[in-house]
Amino acid sequence: MAEPFSLYLHIPFCTAKCGYCDFNSYAGTEHLIPSYSDALVKEAQLWRKTMAGRSVTTVFFGGGTPSLVPLDEVTTMMEGLRETFDILPEAEISLEANPGSLDETYLRGLLELGFNRLSIGVQSFHDEELQSLDRVHTAAEAGEAFQAARSAGFRNVSIDLIFGLPEQEMASWQESVEAALALEPDHISLYALTVEQGTPLARDVARGRTPSPNPDAQADQYEWTEERLATAKFEHYEISNWSKPGYRCEHNLTYWRCGEYLGLGAGAHSYLDGVRFAVAALPSKYLELVDESWQSLQAGGEMKMRQVVSGEPITPELAMSDTLVLGLRVNDGVSLARFQEQFGVDALERFAEELGEPFEAGLVEEVEGNLRLTKRGRLLGNEVFARLLPD
Numbered sequence: 001m002a003e004p005f006s007l008y009l010h011i012p013f014c015t016a017k018c019g020y021c022d023f024n025s026y027a028g029t030e031h032l033i034p035s036y037s038d039a040l041v042k043e044a045q046l047w048r049k050t051m052a053g054r055s056v057t058t059v060f061f062g063g064g065t066p067s068l069v070p071l072d073e074v075t076t077m078m079e080g081l082r083e084t085f086d087i088l089p090e091a092e093i094s095l096e097a098n099p100g101s102l103d104e105t106y107l108r109g110l111l112e113l114g115f116n117r118l119s120i121g122v123q124s125f126h127d128e129e130l131q132s133l134d135r136v137h138t139a140a141e142a143g144e145a146f147q148a149a150r151s152a153g154f155r156n157v158s159i160d161l162i163f164g165l166p167e168q169e170m171a172s173w174q175e176s177v178e179a180a181l182a183l184e185p186d187h188i189s190l191y192a193l194t195v196e197q198g199t200p201l202a203r204d205v206a207r208g209r210t211p212s213p214n215p216d217a218q219a220d221q222y223e224w225t226e227e228r229l230a231t232a233k234f235e236h237y238e239i240s241n242w243s244k245p246g247y248r249c250e251h252n253l254t255y256w257r258c259g260e261y262l263g264l265g266a267g268a269h270s271y272l273d274g275v276r277f278a279v280a281a282l283p284s285k286y287l288e289l290v291d292e293s294w295q296s297l298q299a300g301g302e303m304k305m306r307q308v309v310s311g312e313p314i315t316p317e318l319a320m321s322d323t324l325v326l327g328l329r330v331n332d333g334v335s336l337a338r339f340q341e342q343f344g345v346d347a348l349e350r351f352a353e354e355l356g357e358p359f360e361a362g363l364v365e366e367v368e369g370n371l372r373l374t375k376r377g378r379l380l381g382n383e384v385f386a387r388l389l390p391d
């Protein structure tokens, strides 16, 4: 049977750009939403033949702020996707949402369209922290958005929080975690604030207007949270992700297991048939290029994918390294038997040099045939990953 795949849709629109954000997202471009929705459907149809006979196990609308897209346009996209691809009836279908752009009517509409998972970007339950991050919502709106999702009927709701803000006290972070737990989400994602080059935050840090996030404080907050979420019966299944049993994010697991995915929309990435490739990032450019590909298809010409602007074949070396780097993010780790079966080499022998120091430093361990990060290794994962990446 042909291998199933995951579908990612990138929605690059945001109400305002947050100071720390280096995602492919744009404020003030909402007027493009109707043409963008049409282009996504056309782009999907450009892939119809290539993906024929393969089923879709997960669909993820990420961004940007997908919940900014009015229901009519979400309907256009979902109907277009269902007409084009074989989306399994049990598929996980997620949408990323920001508080402030959600009400119950909208949420009920999403459920009717088949969405069964909502990921809410709360980030903090303190208004002054939200302001320091340039978030456009308040803590109260975050709680209301969560309750609206439950009232509408969403059974699988995730909350995102950011920790390690400059000068954030442990007590303040703990209050945000407790406020999140009080809502009883099914899944929690926690990200350390990082200073990404080219962002307003990076400029503020460089000019001394904002202190850098403190890595020791971040480590303390992370360790406290691991304990707290374990007490609250959450499974820590990936470096940044916790879930109630049965609520892991299947879509993201596709990435960490090196499964295949097709990304549609401006700046989306794909991994198919041993090639990783990316679509033009700028929405206006994306619209132009999809239209060119579409016109060519309509004219009966050769199939073109003008919107795909870069690609890289994944060599066996890169595939091995990806399998370890992505697989180690998951707490279960990488099955050494499966690695041997897939690549015909023993991972511990092949990467003996790269893994030597991480083993000695207690950052990785072998448990029941799986190579995985230790508790300490989860804090210092990047040091392990950097060694495993090809030169």
Ligand code: SF4
Residues within 6 Å of the ligand: 013, 014, 015, 016, 017, 018, 021, 022, 023, 025, 063, 064, 065, 098, 121
């Ligand atoms: S809402 Fe999310 S994607 Fe949009 S600017 Fe803020 S962090 Fe970036």
